Ligand SMILES: Cc1ncc(C[n+]2csc(CCOP(=O)(O)OP(=O)(O)O)c2C)c(N)n1
């Protein structure tokens with residue numbers, strides 16, 4: 001196994017799928033000559049040329065509309081929306097078009113497209129450029145939402161996403177491109193819609209994904225030093241949501257917290273907690289807690305921004321609270 | 325224009341340049357974070373434009389906003405404080421480089437969603453139209469912003485409703501790394517206004533006097549006719565799109581060519597040739613600006629950080 005960065009893993013997945021299938025092409029702002037604003041598609045323009053790596057105008061609606069249309073006639077576009085904050089500019093194409101057309105026309109055509117985008121705060125980009133609105137997008141049936149937390153998952157999931165016949169929103173995290181992890185050699189995919197135990201433990205269950213996984217792993221290391229063994233379930237896909245590993249873990253630990261970077265209200269945690277209460281109420285030994293972003297738009301000032309984002313000590317505190 | 329006014333324009337341009345040069349150093353020292361888009365090279369545009377407005381005219385722009393902020397009369401102290409994320413910044417450390425506004429100076433913000441502020445500019449003008457005054461909204465945006473739907477919706481509305489907006493496209497030849505001709509169906513962006521039956525003009529933007537005179541004329545038209553007007557101003561940014569731009573998309577001799585037309589250099593020469601000022605007088609202005617910026621940094625560095633309570637301030641008005 002090789003240890004590579006998240007950036008390399010995503011880049012490899014794109015390249016492998018482009019090499020395998022000529023129907024795959026990339027479009028988005030600064031994906032070509034610039035090499036991707038997070039350098040994920042660096043070198044692609046030289047390798048594949050402007051037909052398969054299309055620099056677009058700043059026009060999120062046109063990017064996604066064009067991707068949907070091309071997908072409807074059999075291509076496999078990977079559209080990049082520079083950050084998830086700009087996906088709001090093209091919300092109609094995500095919600096009213098990509099998520100609906102296959103169903104509304106009785107399945108006559110498919111929309112095999114991936115929207116790659118970048119979410120997350122922590123880079124002092126201010127309120128409009130730092131959001132983690134994953135739950136908003138996970139609200140809509142017809143759209144699949146994937147958000148990996150390790151390089152290996154990112155690579156395998158992105159390959160599956162490109163091969164899938166459904167529209168998939170693939171959310172990466174702005175602060176995780178340098179994160180390193182073991183990635184299997186050679187060809188592999190990871191199925192969409194499967195949660196995974198990333199760390200085993202018996203005392204409590206931490207349900208999380210993406211950036212939350214990185215934070216939760218650190219918290220679990222510290223808890224272990226104090227004799228607490230946390231089990232970490234990584235959702236990896238928010239829709240369709242695979243609760244089986246969560247239930248299994250919870251039936252063993254009877255205590256859980258949910259860690260996400262987005263706002264707590266109406267968030268991923270709200271969904272997970274309700275499902276546990278609905279399906280595994282008999283196993284509940286303590287109220288399930290949510291660790292999430294403070295209910296404020298993110299400020300530019302570094303100290304305040306960090307104070308608003310969920311941090312490792314918040315996770316440890318919540319874990320101790322449910323273990324009381 | 326009176327001598328004092330001309331010298332003040334020179335002072336403003338030098339001030340923008342120095343604030344940003346020092347800003348770059350502070351960024352590299354890790355005291356400024358996030359995105360920081362420099363205006364260096366484009367100073368003549370906002371300086372000439374804003375000099376032509378009346379105080380009651382509103383200005384709204386994109387994230388490349390330090391110059392506009394200073395031209396509107398926001399102090400270097402406050403600009404520096406905001407860059408450093410301090411409570412004494414005009415946006416109280418919550419906005420940062422991209423989000424400078426001081427509505428008391430009719431500066432309605434730097435906005436960071438590309439094109440997003442254009443319909444809002446139309447809205448400012450709707451507010452003024454509704455109040456039956458003849459204030460003008462000056463809305464600045466980049467060449468790249470003319471390719472997004474917001475631009476077209478806003479232009480159409482402004483013409484249809486007879487809004488007093490001066491649309492100003494700062495054509496600095498690139499939107500991030502994408503040259504105009506790679507992203508826009510027409511390379512003369514002014515032509516987009518034709519589609520909305522709007523009067524327009526394209527001018528060179530490296531000479532502050534050219535900008536000033538064109539802006540005056542445009543503002544007179546907008547005020548009198550109660551119609552929008554579209555001004556395309558050719559210019560160039562000398563630095564990268566934001567800090568840390570690898571600049572793979574342009575050649576260094578292109579940058580060099582534009583640097584030879586430095587707007588500050590051009591105006592310096594103009595003032596001396598017209599005998600408006602001696603070289604020495606201009607150097608004195610430069611020295612005073614140097615001082616002002618040093619004091620601004622001192623002010624910003626010694627200013628307090630916003631508090632944890634401030635995190636929760638201004639989420640709602642009620
Ligand atoms: C809706 C939206 N899409 C993409 C971006 C990312 N972005 C920020 S600035 C920029 C380029 C804008 O170019 P232009 O309008 O020419 O202004 P300039 O930076 O040249 O002043 C892009 C693509 C954004 N902020 N908002």
Ligand SMILES: [Mg+2]
Nearest residue numbers: 466467498499
């Ligand atoms: Mg531009």
